[in-house]
Amino acid sequence: MEESINALKEKFPDVDYRPLKLDLSSQQAVRAAAAELLSWTDVPSIDIVVNSAGIMNIPERTMNEDGIEIQFATNHIGHFLFTCLIMPKLLKAAETTERGSTRVVNISSGSPTVGSMRWSDMNFEKINKDLPEAEQPAYATHRLFGAKDPENKSYLPLEGYNQSKVANLLFSIAVNKRLYEKHGILSLTVHPGVIPTELGRSALPETMEAVRAMAENKVFTYKTLGAGAATGVVAALDPQLGAGETRDGKENWGVFLVDCQISDKATPLAESSAEAEKLWKLSEDLVKEKFAW
Structure with a gap:
């Protein structure tokens, strides 16, 4: 973290930087980080939050300490909880800025164009072909990424990622319903594109080979x-x-962006207001706290 800050200081020396340790996979750690940020009296308001950190393609089904599938826990629940806990500072910023200037940006992926939520089996315990049709994975996509016989699997690493990234878009939709008209806080979700970073370092060899071929x-x-x-x-x-x-x-055309433009490629379930409300309730249940502003 310090290395990154030092590199930024060389290019932008007039900016103030403040490190914050945040383990998104742990609700306890998220609460501790949020409490620390809220204690910074010299930072009374926050204009923009970009929820970007995440994990991908965890080879084996893994639960976090809270009993939640690790990709969903890290990529959605961690961001959901952190954003909601620090909302007082965003609300403070929104008091003195134009509507829509204070923002929550969720960095998703291409998953909203192929995925949906697995409401009846959030932790991937059931065989895929036994799920309701609307919750079954996009099998052709998983084969393209090297999966064998995905219909008869319960956990597919990429599907765990897909679900968490669909949740990013639904989270933005739910935030807008609660905060845009009342407080002027806007949330948007983006697919940044395919970027050669360390995000896919946990992927299975067959997945990496499929990605290279594509x-x-x-x-x-x-x-x-x-x-x-x-x-x-x-x-x-x-x-x-x-x-x-x-x-x-x-529904909600304008919330999902790809290649710096509004995209119409998200599936109906990935941009559904009803699905967004369902996710908000589930998220509150999982963090054992309700949020209203």
Whole structure:
């Protein structure tokens, strides 16, 4: 962390930096980090939160200390809890800025274009083909990424990731319902693109081989770090973006961004207001706390 701060100081010496240790996989650690941030009296308000950290493709089904599948716990529940706990400082910022200037940006992936929530089996205990049809994985996508016989598996590493990243978009939709009209706080979700980072370091060998083959065959093109960050910057700062609308039968059009543009590629379930409310209730139940502002 200090190495990153020092590198940033060389390029932007006039900016103040403050490190904060945050283990998103642990609710106890998240609460401790939020309490520390809230104690910073010299930082009375926060204008923008970018929820970016995450894990991917954990090879074996793994539960965190709270009994939640580790990718969902880290990539959604950790961000949900941290954002809600530090909301007083965002609300303070929103008091003196234009509507939509104070923002929560969730860094997702391409998962909302293929995935949905696994409501009847959040911890991946049931065989995929036995799930309700709407909750079953996109089998063709998993085969493309090297999975064998995905219908007869219960846990697929990529599906754990997909569910957590769909949750990122639904979280934004739920935040907008609660905070945009009342307080002017806007939330958006972005797919940053495929970027060669250490995110996929836990992937199985067959998954890595499939990814290499797709890259060679131009199924996707890797983005640079700068290009990968660009859509998140747009989501954080573009004054023309809003809380979403119903357009051409699609709910919440305008909340999901890809390649610095609004995307219409999310599945109906990934941008559903009803699904977002269901996720909010589940999230509150899992953290054992209700939030209202």
